[in-house]
């Protein structure tokens with residue numbers, strides 16, 4: 130099961146080795162973080178990042194090992210942006226000459242980069258960005274400028290205090306004409322003394338949600354006052370500006386400028402499964418340890434994991450963690466394929482890859498954020514303690530619903546793809562994840578054939594249900610859209626329905642990939658049978674949660690929906706005996722979980738008690754302030770008027 134979760138034996142070995150390397154090195158200690166002030170916290174992060182970089186070089190770690198090392202250090206910091214966005218942006222949007230110049234500097238960290246796209250006034254709307262890059266043919270330079278307050282670059286990670294360079298997205302202007310938003314390599318700080326270069330105002334945007342979490346990252350604000358950069362620092366794979374000031378758009382689609390975001394969105398899906406698995410591991414282990422009520426003649430009380438309500442809240446999240454893991458693997462292969470095609474100037478699968486990365490990013494991050502909070506609640510009051518590991522995990526994770534594409538905006542991109550697919554049905558057979566829309570007639574006419582709860586334990590019945598639901602919702606939107614004279618107005622008016630149809634489409638993909646994984650990639654019977662139970666839990670949980678869609682589209686009868694729910698209850702009983710095995714298969718070390726409730730040894734109460742005494746408030750019985758502010762109240766004979 131551990132290999133099934135890791136993806137392969139080699140992947141398991143790499144991640145396991147890096148987890149142990151981090152867990153066994155005192156430099157990467159995490160428990161003290163919540164007690165540190167902002168400056169100490171940040172300096173502590175710089176120290177860890179420097180030590181990690183030394184480890185990577187001394188141990189000659191591979192790129193994969195280094196990724197896992199940074200993952201298990203478990204602390205957002207400037208290296209995330211450098212490796213996951215700055216370097217990929219140059220790789221994806223730079224010319225051969227630009228890659229030859231900048232990548233060696235970035236890959237040896239002689240420069241440290243960030244990705245500066247979002248501004249105070251615009252994040253989702255990239256075409257609305259206000260920073261300008263005006264070409265000066267006299268000097269063969271671009272003049273970078275922040276014309277308004279809202280054009281201030283705002284949020285880029287690592288930009289406030291660490292990054293020496295940034296990929297800055299700005300409006301390209303030549304002779305007063307706007308030629309779209311493009312990426313520019315801009316140096317921010319001196320490589321000698323790290324001071325901001327002339328014309329640049331740099332700062333941190335302030336504390337963020339949660340204390341010890343994202344405040345290890347220096348998200349920055351940046352303003353330009355007519356800063357000049359050489360013409361050859363505009364990323365020119367997609368479009369070029371000649372020395373004469375001529376703008377040339379190559380035959381590469383403009384959307385390649387967004388390629389870095391697509392790359393990160395597909396990694397975010399895999400990260401969702403990791404984050405959700407951490408929360409589920411903690412809540413499952415604690416639900417086995419925790420006993421409450423149910424004692425008979427002095428016997429032990431009932432383990433809360435044996436309550437059906439606890440199972441109905443916990444086991445779908447366990448199943449979702451596996452579902453997101455598998456769809457993340459599938460998405461990565463889709464992305465690798467599109468990257469290879471782009472090298473050959475084959476853009477045929479770019480629209481579908483965009484829709485899948487956008488939609489699955491939105492689906493998995495929303496479900497994971499909600500799931501982490503649910504896991505905190507599943508642990509009762511103790512889930513609210515920092516030592517449970519859950520509040521900090523939640524605070525660390527929830528911005529994933531906003532960054533790299535706000536979730537609703539991303540689902541609207543899926544909707545745009547689906548609407549276009551439906552409008553082409555007459556003369557273009559849909560393929561890939563939208564292929565089911567080419568089989569609309571049976572999906573619109575056939576209804577569910579399920580007669581018993583057992584009938585739901587059939588992947589074909591599940592797939593047909595999810596295809597019919599999505600097809601009927603997408604086609605329905607298409608038909609209503611067709612009634613609007615102005616398609617854009619119709620799209621805006623129907624955007625709620627379109628987002629719901631897009632979610633149905635993305636859930637179909639996730640269910641379908643889970644079934645494919647079981648049919649083609651899980652060897653042996655034991656693991657396969659166990660994962661089959663989770664696949665049915667995931668699918669029938671979604672069917673129950675969204676049964677309104679299945680009923681409203683006429684595909685299901687209320688009786689069939691009720692049979693699905695009955696089967697779900699039965700499946701929970703099948704998950705229960707393997708619940709601990711499922712979460713142990715995540716191979717999460719105690720250091721990574723950072724949770725007293727989720728300890729591998731289950732020794733919760735003594736360790737909770739021990740952790741409490743580490744709080745600085747327990748340094749003394751009579752704390753500072755008691756004499757000055759509490760004793761006088763106790764001693765005064767003031768009469769409170771209303772008594």
Ligand SMILES: CC/C=C\C/C=C\C/C=C\C/C=C/C(=O)SCCNC(=O)CCNC(=O)[C@H](O)C(C)(C)COP(=O)(O)OP(=O)(O)OC[C@H]1O[C@@H](n2cnc3c(N)ncnc32)[C@H](O)[C@@H]1OP(=O)(O)O
Nearest residue numbers: 209213246252253254255256384387390391483532533534
């Ligand atoms: C924890 C993760 C670990 C490591 C990672 C490290 C760090 C991550 C953590 C924090 C860092 C965060 C960084 C950021 O947040 S960076 C900034 C992210 N910002 C966004 O995502 C902005 C979202 N907005 C957009 O992408 C675009 O504005 C939007 C697509 C919404 C609209 O673009 P535009 O107005 O230009 O186009 P449309 O008119 O909507 O569409 C035109 C056309 O283009 C197609 N399209 C759009 N985007 C893409 C794409 N990315 N790829 C391919 N095709 C694309 C779209 O479908 C339309 O096609 P058609 O319908 O055929 O005309």
Ligand SMILES: Cc1cc2nc3c(=O)[nH]c(=O)nc-3n(C[C@H](O)[C@H](O)[C@H](O)COP(=O)(O)OP(=O)(O)OC[C@H]3O[C@@H](n4cnc5c(N)ncnc54)[C@H](O)[C@@H]3O)c2cc1C
Nearest residue numbers: 244246247251252253284285286528531532533534535537
């Ligand atoms: C922790 C964190 C780290 C970040 N790091 C970086 C970074 O390194 N580099 C960088 O460039 N950016 C970064 N960002 C910024 C991030 O990319 C943006 O916040 C994100 O793209 C969302 O854009 P926004 O803030 O403009 O949201 P908005 O788009 O303003 O969203 C606000 C609301 O408006 C709604 N909305 C917007 N447009 C539409 C529409 N067309 N239809 C319907 N509803 C709509 C949204 O659904 C949302 O409910 C980071 C953000 C966070 C939180």
